[in-house]
Amino acid sequence: MSKQRVLTGITTTGTPHLGNYVGAIRPAIAASERADVQSFYFLADFHALIKCHDPALVHQSTREIAATWLALGLNTDNAIFYRQSDVPEIPELCWMLTCMAAKGLMNRAHAYKASVDANLAAGEDADFGITMGLYSYPILMAADILMFNANKVPVGKDQIQHIEMARDIAARFNHHYGEHFVLPEAIVDDNVAVLQGLDGRKMSKSYGNTIPLFLPEKQLKKSINKIVTNLLEPGQPKDAATSTVFQIWQAFATPEQTAEMRAAFADGIAWGEAKKQLFELINSQVGEAREKYEALLANPKHIEEVLQLGAEKARSHSKPLLEKVRAAVGIKKIQ
Numbered sequence: 001m002s003k004q005r006v007l008t009g010i011t012t013t014g015t016p017h018l019g020n021y022v023g024a025i026r027p028a029i030a031a032s033e034r035a036d037v038q039s040f041y042f043l044a045d046f047h048a049l050i051k052c053h054d055p056a057l058v059h060q061s062t063r064e065i066a067a068t069w070l071a072l073g074l075n076t077d078n079a080i081f082y083r084q085s086d087v088p089e090i091p092e093l094c095w096m097l098t099c100m101a102a103k104g105l106m107n108r109a110h111a112y113k114a115s116v117d118a119n120l121a122a123g124e125d126a127d128f129g130i131t132m133g134l135y136s137y138p139i140l141m142a143a144d145i146l147m148f149n150a151n152k153v154p155v156g157k158d159q160i161q162h163i164e165m166a167r168d169i170a171a172r173f174n175h176h177y178g179e180h181f182v183l184p185e186a187i188v189d190d191n192v193a194v195l196q197g198l199d200g201r202k203m204s205k206s207y208g209n210t211i212p213l214f215l216p217e218k219q220l221k222k223s224i225n226k227i228v229t230n231l232l233e234p235g236q237p238k239d240a241a242t243s244t245v246f247q248i249w250q251a252f253a254t255p256e257q258t259a260e261m262r263a264a265f266a267d268g269i270a271w272g273e274a275k276k277q278l279f280e281l282i283n284s285q286v287g288e289a290r291e292k293y294e295a296l297l298a299n300p301k302h303i304e305e306v307l308q309l310g311a312e313k314a315r316s317h318s319k320p321l322l323e324k325v326r327a328a329v330g331i332k333k334i335q
Contacts, residue, residue: 006031006187007040007150009084009141012048012061016068017210018282019195019203022251027189028154029072032079039079040148040314041069043307046084046091046140050133066303068213071293080317082310084144089318094143096329100173101139101165109138110161142166147318149182160186177328180321195251196244198226214290217283224279225272234270245274252281 008028016025032039043065048058062083074081084090106112112135119128141162145153146169153163163186170181194202197209204210211223227244240246240262250258264274296303326332 003036003038004152005038005040005148005150005182006152006154007042007145007148007184008154009042009044009047009144010065010069011044011051012058012065013052014061014205015064015210016213017203017205018213018248018251019197019210021072021213021286022195025069025072029069029074031154032075040150041074041079041081042087042144042314043083044144047137050131050137063297063300063303066307067293067296070296070303070306071214071289073289076306076310080310080313081306082314083307086307086311087147087314087318089315089322090140090143090147093147093318093322093325094140096325097142097146097169097173098136098139100176101136101142101169102172105165105168106135106138108161109135109165110158111137138162138165139169142169145184146170146181147321148314149321150184151182152187153184154187154189157188160188177325180325180328196247198223198228198244200228200244213286214293216290217287220283221279224275224282227275229271232268232271234273235268237268238265238271240265245271245278249274249278249281252278252285257281 008024010024028039028041031037032041043062045058045062048061052058052061066081066083069081070076112130115130115134116126119126119130138161142165145163145166153166155163163184167183170183174181197203197207198211199207199209201207201209211220215223227248229243229245230238232238243265246261246265249261253261261269261274261277
């Protein structure tokens with residue numbers, strides 16, 4: 001029986017934070033150990049260019065994200081871990097899919113529509129500041145997925161539309177040129193934690209409210225102390241359900257530890273004490289990986305070697321598929 005293929009892209013913008021860890025990295029690394037699954041994880045540096053036009057930031061983020069996944073124990077013998085830009089078959093397939101993708105379908109993409117709506121609300125031209133990268137982003141995402149004929153793609157609810165678009169483009173291609181692509185399925189795990197940030201909103205780079213995953217101990221403690229809380233005094237019962245401190249605790253704690261902290265909230269634990277315990281809990285879980293992360297960043301040559309090995313594995317899949325697709329569309333040697 002062939003293994004299910006599961007593919008996950010990691011956009012190389014910004015420094016990984018606690019929300020990335022509990023929401024995406026931790027479950028993905030656990031899934032990569034499964035014997036019945038072939039996992040593909042890629043650094044989406046082409047996608048990063050849509051939002052980030054600072055070359056140094058794109059490069060630095062690629063290093064940091066690769067080091068993060070390796071430090072946290074991604075098994076690269078079992079999973080295929082590669083940089084998108086190291087697989088030239090992907091942009092070539094993207095063009096072929098672009099020639100099959102309906103413009104009307106792209107017009108309905110959420111990110112494009114949101115940008116148009118924001119422009120109109122500001123009294124600007126509908127397409128002001130919108131690049132073709134943003135507009136055709138779903139086609140590149142489709143190429144990422146279809147290049148490896150992934151069966152399952154774990155995504156947040158906001159990305160379901162892109163998987164549906166990939167299915168639509170694949171179906172049109174298959175109808176026109178024969179069966180080449182598996183129609184991928186979106187996998188949404190409602191149990192994956194979505195962390196609140198320092199200000200109580202969703203932890204997000206765009207809000208500037210994140211806690212970077214591998215902060216040094218002193219800075220991690222300072223960041224946790226900045227989490228916004230209410231003015232309830234020690235001894236006054238506190239509501240765990242509305243507390244960012246408790247919500248982050250729950251994402252890192254065992255069920256027993258969660259029950260203990262819930263009881264402590266009901267008993268009126270001081271905010272300072274709750275934050276101290278939260279720091280100790282997180283630090284105990286990331287401390288060892290932080291050391292590995294810092295060692296990896298100090299040895300970029302090793303990170304690059306791992307990515308090149310991953311690219312070789314990825315291209316062992318992408319090259320033969322692209323050859324078939326090229327032949328199917330009529331791009332082949334004249335005989």
